[in-house]
Amino acid sequence: MLMAFTEALTVAFNIGAIMTKFGASGAYAGFVATAQGLSTATAAMVGTRLISRYTARKLIAVGLVLVAAGHGLSLVATNVIMMAAFQALGGLGTGLVLCVVLATAARTSKPELTYGWINGSAGAYLSILALAVPKLLLSGGFTALYGFYSLLAMVGLLCLPAIPNVRAPSVAKARTAVDPGRLKIGPIANKSGWIALFGMGIFYFSVAGMGAFIARIGVNLDISLETIGMAFFVGVS
Numbered sequence: 001m002l003m004a005f006t007e008a009l010t011v012a013f014n015i016g017a018i019m020t021k022f023g024a025s026g027a028y029a030g031f032v033a034t035a036q037g038l039s040t041a042t043a044a045m046v047g048t049r050l051i052s053r054y055t056a057r058k059l060i061a062v063g064l065v066l067v068a069a070g071h072g073l074s075l076v077a078t079n080v081i082m083m084a085a086f087q088a089l090g091g092l093g094t095g096l097v098l099c100v101v102l103a104t105a106a107r108t109s110k111p112e113l114t115y116g117w118i119n120g121s122a123g124a125y126l127s128i129l130a131l132a133v134p135k136l137l138l139s140g141g142f143t144a145l146y147g148f149y150s151l152l153a154m155v156g157l158l159c160l161p162a163i164p165n166v167r168a169p170s171v172a173k174a175r176t177a178v179d180p181g182r183l184k185i186g187p188i189a190n191k192s193g194w195i196a197l198f199g200m201g202i203f204y205f206s207v208a209g210m211g212a213f214i215a216r217i218g219v220n221l222d223i224s225l226e227t228i229g230m231a232f233f234v235g236v237s
Helices: 002-009 011-022 026-047 056-074 080-106 111-162 171-177 192-211 214-220 225-236
Strands: none
Touching: 002 011, 002 026, 002 056, 002 080, 002 111, 011 026, 011 080, 011 111, 011 225, 026 080, 056 080, 056 111, 080 111, 111 225, 214 225
């Protein structure tokens, strides 16, 4: 999941790389991120319908190949529209991997603990990227950055043997297997999931809105990318 999600985690630096590569405005660079985000969300929703038909290993393999292809093709993009299309392709893979990993985590014996490990790992990974990506950008620019993202997705394929080669139960079986006692949360039991998702949506919307352009704000204030990366590292850590 981390290998597939790397580009999305470092969107603050990607915006600047796209602006420099194509001479695009912040709005056009943001369009690329929006295209990727929408395709990620679409694939995640579609993926929930596939996890009972195909094994986790197969779906994650397809997702990682799409991510690698999207980032690899971005290296030959000649304008922002092409870049957005290729990133949308990669976003489909990211969404597929993300939903399969989280659905698999939810079926472990201790799903809360597993999800905690996932969040903690993502935070630790982001802190490393905050230091590495600025150096990569300064040394190799756009080509080095998106080549790195494509390579990471291919490296992620090496994890496939460790992924449970199982399918999720059908919706009917999943409902039968649920322990009703775990879901009794007073009168809002049937709505609690949606309330939680709404709260997460507000949180991520506020973070992403500032996070996507915070690096450009720093650059416009003559702050180096390495210093901005250090600020991210401290904040995430």
